[in-house]
Amino acid sequence: MxxxxxxxxxxxxxxxxxxxxxxxxxxxxxxxxxxxxxxxxxxxxxxxxxxxxxxxxxxxxxxxxxxxxxxxxxxxxxxxxxxxxxxxxxxxxxxxxxxxxxxxxxxxxxxxxxxxATGASEKYVTFENNDLPGIYGAGAVQTLMNQFGVLPGENFLIIGSGNIGLIVAYQLIQAGASVKAIVEIADKVGGYVVHLNKIRRLGVPVLLKHTIVRALGDNRVEGAVIAEVDESYNIIPGT
Ligand SMILES: Cc1cc2nc3c(=O)[nH]c(=O)nc-3n(C[C@H](O)[C@H](O)[C@H](O)COP(=O)(O)OP(=O)(O)OC[C@H]3O[C@@H](n4cnc5c(N)ncnc54)[C@H](O)[C@@H]3O)c2cc1C
Structure with missing residues (x-):
């Protein structure tokens, strides 16, 4: 050796x-x-x-x-x-x-x-079916899209409106995908206004006080159920 x-x-x-x-x-x-x-x-x-x-x-x-x-x-x-x-x-x-x-x-x-200096690893949100193919962390999407030139899907729902959620949403749209909505559990957007405004100008709805409940689909993700949350971030049934 x-x-x-x-x-x-x-x-x-x-x-x-x-x-x-x-x-x-x-x-x-x-x-x-x-x-x-x-x-x-x-x-x-x-x-x-x-x-x-x-x-x-x-x-x-x-x-x-x-x-x-x-x-x-x-x-x-x-x-x-x-x-x-x-x-x-x-x-x-x-x-x-x-x-x-x-x-x-x-x-x-x-x-x-x-x-x-090996950096950080992403934390995943826990929800039903979060292991279905087609569900990615933001880092994986960026690696595929910006480093390897592969668009990982056509229609996206983004969970989290911090700078990373906002930036990845914008980059996905630039690459030709459609972002249906950004879901944010807090009552305000976490990222900078400059990134939010770019997203808003493109007509992407940002749903505050909402979270993901489960992903839908058998062999790959085909949809998601989202719901409104109360002040303690508990899901409000029926929403
Ligand atoms: C979407 C997004 C937007 C961001 N925007 C900003 C911004 O506007 N301003 C800002 O200041 N920060 C921003 N950041 C944060 C910034 O990119 C990170 O804080 C920074 O990259 C962390 O640097 P690092 O060197 O610690 O880790 P990383 O950049 O993650 O680098 C770690 C490196 O270690 C290598 N590695 C891991 N394991 C091994 C191993 N076993 N052997 C050899 N190599 C290994 C990896 O390949 C990688 O190259 C953003 C991050 C993201 C994801």
């Missing part, structure tokens, strides 16, 4: 991992950045919208453009090696095992320090 000694191993090439890699690289450390995705950038490569946040951290720049800026910066440093399609599969006392999927080869890394 091949062995690789580095000062600093960064696992995950999203904005956190890219920024840490750059900072360490600037200080002269031998850095190895590994990411299991097909390109560096993490969530950024799926974000076609202009980012909100602080001006010092690329607010108003589109997510995938931010990824390009960070990756370009990375290439200036000869002491930084970045590998995509490489998954860390085990961290042991005597080394870190990584699987290079391009070469189909497992190798061992011996880092002085390791940073885990």
């Amino acid at each position: 091949k062995n690789k000694k580095v000062d600093f191993l960064v696992v995950g090439g999203g904005p956190a991992g890219l920024s840490a890699t750059l900072e360490a690289g600037k200080r002269g450390l031998r850095v190895l950045l590994v990411d299991e995705g097909i390109q560096l950038g993490g969530q950024l490569v799926k974000q076609t919208h202009k980012f909100f946040g602080h001006e010092g951290t690329y607010a108003s720049v589109r997510g995938f453009e931010i990824a390009k800026i960070l990756v370009k910066e990375l290439k200036k440093y000869k002491n930084i090696e970045a590998r995509t399609m490489t998954s860390v599969i085990g961290i042991y006392e005597d080394g870190v095992l990584a699987w290079d999927r391009k070469e189909n080869e497992v190798f061992r890394i011996e880092p002085e320090y390791t940073l885990i």
